[in-house]
Amino acid sequence: MQMSSPRTIRVLAVIPASPARASMIFARRQVASLQHAGVDCETFFLASRTSPWMMIKEGRRLHRMAKSFRADLLHAHYGTVTAFLCAVSVPFPLVVTYRGSDLNPSPSMSWARRFAARLLSQLAALRARQIICVSAQLRERLWWRKHCATVIPSGVDTALFFPCPRNEAREKLRWENCERVVLFNAGDPKLKRLDLAQAAVEMATAICGQIRFVMLNGDVAPGTIPMMMAAADCLLLTSDWEGSPNVVKEAMACNLPVVTVDAGDVRERLKGVSPSRIVERDPREIAKVLAEILIQGKRSNGSTRVREFSEMSVARRIISIYRTANQKRSEDKTCSASFNTERSVSSEMRAETNN
Numbered sequence: 001m002q003m004s005s006p007r008t009i010r011v012l013a014v015i016p017a018s019p020a021r022a023s024m025i026f027a028r029r030q031v032a033s034l035q036h037a038g039v040d041c042e043t044f045f046l047a048s049r050t051s052p053w054m055m056i057k058e059g060r061r062l063h064r065m066a067k068s069f070r071a072d073l074l075h076a077h078y079g080t081v082t083a084f085l086c087a088v089s090v091p092f093p094l095v096v097t098y099r100g101s102d103l104n105p106s107p108s109m110s111w112a113r114r115f116a117a118r119l120l121s122q123l124a125a126l127r128a129r130q131i132i133c134v135s136a137q138l139r140e141r142l143w144w145r146k147h148c149a150t151v152i153p154s155g156v157d158t159a160l161f162f163p164c165p166r167n168e169a170r171e172k173l174r175w176e177n178c179e180r181v182v183l184f185n186a187g188d189p190k191l192k193r194l195d196l197a198q199a200a201v202e203m204a205t206a207i208c209g210q211i212r213f214v215m216l217n218g219d220v221a222p223g224t225i226p227m228m229m230a231a232a233d234c235l236l237l238t239s240d241w242e243g244s245p246n247v248v249k250e251a252m253a254c255n256l257p258v259v260t261v262d263a264g265d266v267r268e269r270l271k272g273v274s275p276s277r278i279v280e281r282d283p284r285e286i287a288k289v290l291a292e293i294l295i296q297g298k299r300s301n302g303s304t305r306v307r308e309f310s311e312m313s314v315a316r317r318i319i320s321i322y323r324t325a326n327q328k329r330s331e332d333k334t335c336s337a338s339f340n341t342e343r344s345v346s347s348e349m350r351a352e353t354n355n
Contacts, residue, residue, distance in 0.1 A: 008040050009322050012071040012092075014062065016046045016082045025222050026154045026246050027077040027097075030318070033155060033311035037319060042069045049081040059089035066090045072326050073129070078102050079121030087127035093325045096124055097132040099154070100243025100264065103141040107190045107240065129325040132318070134244035135265035150321060153244040153265060155314030156306055161226050161253035163303050169231035179212050180294045181232040183256075185247045186217040193238040193261075196283055200238070203287030208294050216247070229254035234293050238286065239263045249309055252276075252302025259290050269309075273302045 013031045017024040028043075035041045044065055048054035062085065066074060073093040076083040079102030086094055102121045106114055122143045125131055131149040133139040139149045170177055184197050194215075201213050214232065216225060229235070235251040235258045242264030249269060251258050258276040260266050270276050275298055277289045307313070 008038060009319070009326055010040045010042075010070060010072045011322060012042050012044055012066050012069055012074050014044045014046060014074060014076045014082055014086050016049055016078050018047070019043075019045045022222050023218070024077065027099075029157055029311060030077070030155060030314070033157075033315040034318060037312060037315040039315075039319060039322065042071070046082055046085070055081065055085060059085055062086070062089050066092055073322065075322075076124070079124060080117040081120055083124035083128075084120040087124045093129040094124075094127055095130045095132065095321060095325055096128045097134070098138055098142075098243070099134050100138065100241065101188075101191065103133075103138055104241035104243070106188075108188050130321045132321060135242075136268075137264060138243050150317075152314060152317050152321075153249070153269070153309055154246050155311035156246065156249045156253050156309050158253055158306070158310045160223075161229065161250045163253075163255040163299070164230045166231055166299075169227050172227060173231050175212075175231055180208065180210065181212045181214060181234075182290065182294070183228060183232045183235045183251075184213065184215050185235075185237065185245070186215040191240060193240055193281075196238040196281065196286070197236055199283040200236070200286035200290060203283055204291040204294070207287065207291035211294070225250070226254060229256045232256055233297065234259055234290065236286075236290065237261065237263065237266070238281070242266070244269070249306055252300065252306045255299040255301065255303050257293050257298070257300045258302075259286065259293055261286075269305075271305075273300055273305050276300055276302070 015024050015027045031041050031043055044062055047058055071092055073095060074086045074090055075095045076086040077097050079096060079098045083096045098121065103118065109117065125142055125145050128145065128148065131145060132152050133149050134153050136151050139146060139151055142149060167177055175181065182201060186192060186194060201211055205211050214228065229251055235247065235256050237245060237248060237258065237260035244265045248258055248260065248266055252273060258270060260278055261281045262278050267278055270278060275293055275296060279285050279289050
């Protein structure tokens with residue numbers, strides 16, 4: 001007897017971003033890798049997370065889309081309002097991925113907004129069939145249902161991020177070969193500690209000479225970043241809080257050395273990667289190590305350590321999470337049908353006895 005192959009899982013991915021912008025690029029790429037791996041995915045882009053009226057409209061739109069797509073489950077690619085809206089708007093099985101600032105403190109928010117955001121993230125976890133945290137540190141921040149949380153870092157598109165000659169990359173970017181270039185993921189300047197990075201670079205300049213400090217922010221096209229990583233000499237990360245910073249894994253895939261503070265899962269990711277260093281949050285200490293890496297001028301061995309975090313490898317692990325969540329749904333339906341059947345049989349038996 002021939003075994004039938006597992007049915008294709010239908011997943012509605014919910015991403016808090018505009019479809020026209022490049023934000024949440026890591027979530028978009030993950031959805032694409034899942035589609036490539038055989039999951040039938042549709043994406044719902046959440047238009048607003050601040051207006052109560054808009055949230056009501058978005059909740060209704062989400063419910064309609066989930067029904068018309070005939071989704072087996074929803075996957076919220078962020079906590080806070082995104083996951084909470086999924087939890088209360090659609091009665092389908094829910095998978096939530098927590099990525100960092102949805103559970104970590106966020107210094108750019110007011111105290112009230114921080115508390116509300118964290119609370120919504122935690123409440124959404126109560127409704128989730130399965131939970132994905134991009135780092136073990138982040139999983140420890142869950143108030144409930146840690147037993148349902150699996151640590152799966154976001155994947156790296158190794159077809160985009162891979163080692164290539166520095167001189168070729170610099171020629172395409174029109175950077176001088178003699179320059180010392182440091183990349184910095186700006187994002188939220190307070191959270192990423194731009195002040196600390198700038199102070200460290202200024203001190204490092206006094207040690208090794210002029211440094212070109214290049215900030216990666218919303219103005220840089222995602223397709224340009226792999227070329228910039230190939231052309232740069234070092235990635236600097238000084239964040240107060242992180243989940244599993246993709247920029248570090250992308251730098252590893254390009255053999256770009258990393259100097260970073262101990263944030264998120266960088267200590268685990270950079271184990272065995274050289275030259276790369278984890279330092280204290282002290283501008284003098286960062287400057288000293290940064291200058292040392294720049295003077296060496298070597299590439300790292302990061303690409304040999306990042307294979308297990310390729311997008312396809314991560315996609316396979318997430319599909320396993322989907323199957324577990326979907327299996328629980330099937331078991332619930334079976335139990336419900338069995339209960340209804342038993343109740344019906346009992347009613348018929350009582351009726352016959354009375355007759």
